[in-house]
Amino acid sequence: MTSLIIVSVLAVAVLYLGLFKYKTALLPVSVTGLLAAAAMAAMDWDLEKMYFSEMMLFDNYAVAFSILLILTTLLIFGLSRNYFEKISNNVAEYYALMLFALAGGVVMVSFHNLAMLFIGIEILSISLYVLAGIRRKDPASNEASLKYFLMGAFATGFLLFGTALIYGATGSFNLAAIASSGAFESALFRAGVLLMMVGLSFKVSVAPFHTWTPDVYEGSPGLIAMFMATVVKTAGFAAFLRLFLMAFAEASAFWAITVAILCILTLFAGNITAVFQDRFKRLLAWSSVSHAGYLLLAILAVGFSASSAVLVYTIAYSLASVAAFGIMILVSRARGNDHLDSFNGLARTNPFLAFTLTLAVCSLAGIPLTAGFFGKFYVFKVALAQGYTWLVVLAVINAMIGIYYYFKVIIAMYMKENANAVAIQLNPGFRLVLSIVVFLIFLFGIFPGLIANIL
């Protein structure tokens, strides 16, 4: 709880810093604040505290995901030095909005009441609508913002309608009360579950509600897209799983088949469409759709092993995405665009970047010795334990397809030449963040036990 307060206060403080033109203080203050928030969250470990008449529950699940969200934001901030200055005069807005979004994310992973879930999602989403359109003079950015906003509003409708129906069926917003209401057979309840599922599917870009994803990622600034792919996706899935784990687990026989169908749709939609993308950012957007499909596999296996699998997966995915988006930003800034051809010859000019990106896409593809391998491994394992063998077979086929498009960028970097390529300059923040990411991808790829046994 303290961490949530710190993040919120930090956001306000950053706004004031912007107001008084202390631009140089923005980053240090944000980083210090986030570190403090992460430390405070860690202090809540094993306390299982309820807040505000059972509206929020800081259990280990909430703590683990909060820390993950905070640390991912920290990594993104590490890359943001000199980034926002180039596209806007009001740098403080970025930090403040991202911190507000983060606060929403923390609420989303620690809610114990449907109202808090809704509030968390809205805090997160509204910040993002603004962030997506923050390049005010860029039509693409405006389009992304508007699309995101309209689609988001549409989804919120579903979510709220579902919440209302569930309240109607059970008479409560409290997750524990819903779980023990015994109203699972009523049509009202079932419709409510499905509508909430649709609403949440929008947020985490599960097919067929994913269509906004590539357009919004493409139009948003690179760092914001990175934030969406990592923090927002993690928070969304953690909320999705938390809701279905704590409130709807007893009714899993009823909604499991729907989730399975969504899972297949998402896997194929994401992977197949990514195959022929020739812009790296769009490719990553589609790949983020496909990763939602793998994560849905874990939702099928309700239980603590599922939380653990989702945690491992989101850690691996966030790390790899930070590296992939980060290098995409560098390359598109240096070479004009994020077309795959722009990556030609990167191995020669910037071996470190090429290696890091190779490692990142290997992790996204699930190649062993990277964290991503164990992400997929645990997700497949929990799905198999629930008897979804056929689903895992399809998922493995999709993972094979995934290797094809992930390796396109490796081929571009290592096997294609670019005569006029000059080395890309890295600032210390980038160097530090990318080094940390490389280290962690290897660390968790070789010693998965470090993160697999947290929950």
Add this chain to the structure above:
Amino acid sequence: MTLWLIPALPYLGALILILAGSKLSKQMAGIIGCGSMGLSALWTGVTGIAFLSGGREPVRLQLWEWFDVAGWNPGVTLYFDSLSLVFTFVITFVGFLIHVYSTGYMARDEGFNRFFAYLNLFVGSMLMLVLADNLLLLYLGWEGVGLCSYLLIGFWYQDPANGAAARKAFIVTRIGDTAFAIGLFMLFQTLGTLNIGAILAEAGSALSGDGAASWPGGPAGATAIALLLVGGAVGKSAQIPLQTWLPDAMAGPTPVSALIHAATMVTAGVYLIARMHGIFELSPVSMQVVSLIGTITLLVAGCSALCQSDLKRVLAYSTISQIGYMFLALGLGAWSAAIFHFFTHAFFKALLFLGAGAIIESLHHEQNIFRMGGLRKELPVVFITFLIGSASLAALPLVTAGFFSKDQILWMAFAGEHGSLGLWIAASVGAFLTALYTFRMVFVTFWGETKTPVTHRPGKAMTIPLIILALFSLLAGFIEVPHNLGHITLFSSFLASVLPSPELITDSLLMEWMSQAAAALLTLGGIGLAYEYYVRNPQSLAGMKRNTGALQRFFHSGFGFDRLYDSLLIQPYTWLARVNRRDITDSLYTGLARFSIWLHRQSAQTQTGILRHYLLGAAIGALIILTISIFI
């Protein structure tokens, strides 16, 4: 316990040479290569003396746990007993001599450093093989020596023929390795462990109980495992039907032939069978198979050696033939006799190969014995040592090591519990052939007139190892002397704690004398015949060539095994590969790719960028989800 130093030192040397090889001078590389081997040999000596002067208790040293999966946790564990000691001693000691020799032999080669890196890696793997406590680790060493053998045969890789020989060796031994691996799987399935001690204990308790019937896998299981292990041994030790790689393996540098294809690696099969003797004792059939393979091999290879004109190929076939003797002894249950023959053979065969290397180098890489001749006076040291090695190979009675070890096998073939008159006759004919081809080689090479001038004489680095090995070829036999000639059993009693001694069905002193006399006569007869044809009366050869030309060509080709395998296996396989050029199994993947492309076209149409379409799609999706739930 510092047992681990024995394999670790060569590995360390290999590591240094691999990592820093390009920066080191040849002298430095030689010092590292020989030094690490020398220290390893020294340490083997120290460990051996400690072992002998102590209680001769086997030592088990767990270095670390390799992995732990589903209750199975094989360790990287070394095991040291008298059998390991014999092998370790031969590997490090002969290996060290060959290393020293190589500094002279390879001195002008560009790949000097690479050569020593491979050689060290090989010795390390071989030591791992004989010191392994479990079969998995043994298999690691087994594959390691296979890899190094491939690297060393193809050492001069610029010549495609050498590459082909290397691949042949690798693939043919791989057939045996596969059998071995399946044998390991079956063993693990039966017992749930690959620990050698545990397996032998299980086999021992089965043997002292109702025999193979009380073995967990039944008699058929025991036989299957034993035969699969034989499959591995046959491949590595170049026995029929997987012997074809060894003659071609002579493409490698000569010290490699000495080290790998004579003294150590090819005896890995002998080690495996001796080490796993408990399994074989459970299965009389497999014992018979082993002795039969050995007998056929020693005769076939002996005949083939008779008709070779390449000095190294004569020695290659003689290696196959001598290992045939070891297999014969193993099949007879004369475990220690087999190891004893390995022991003496390692010295005289390394000596012969190194001598051959010295000759070949002196004659500017001439390998055809018929273009040599008269080297007696030109290369005196090489001549005397080579003669000693040949005498030992031919088992010249009483004075050579080879006599004592071969005599033991012959006697066991006759008087052992599994022996028979047929096996004795075959082994004796083999002894005659051995003497004949060995001295044919000696007489053609060293007598007669000089045909190729000597361009360059071997230095001290090459002659000193020859002299040391020659001494061992003469003296190593006296540690085990038959009881009618002095009765020394140092070697067999040393091994008795590991390997059971066979029972004799007859211990008639007269028969033993007669057997020895027959063998001695056959040996002398072979030498005499060679002298008659190749020194005194060479003209008679021409007539014999006319009459038996076809047979000689047949022998020369190694009984046509290569041609047989070519038409039986290689041709059909390449045909199949040609037919299946567009790989059928690939169609799964190309199908997946086509499916992806098709599906992508469909899904690409959904990326219109128009918000109306997106919202419509989402609404339809939500509607479908709700509809599905009605039917559940």
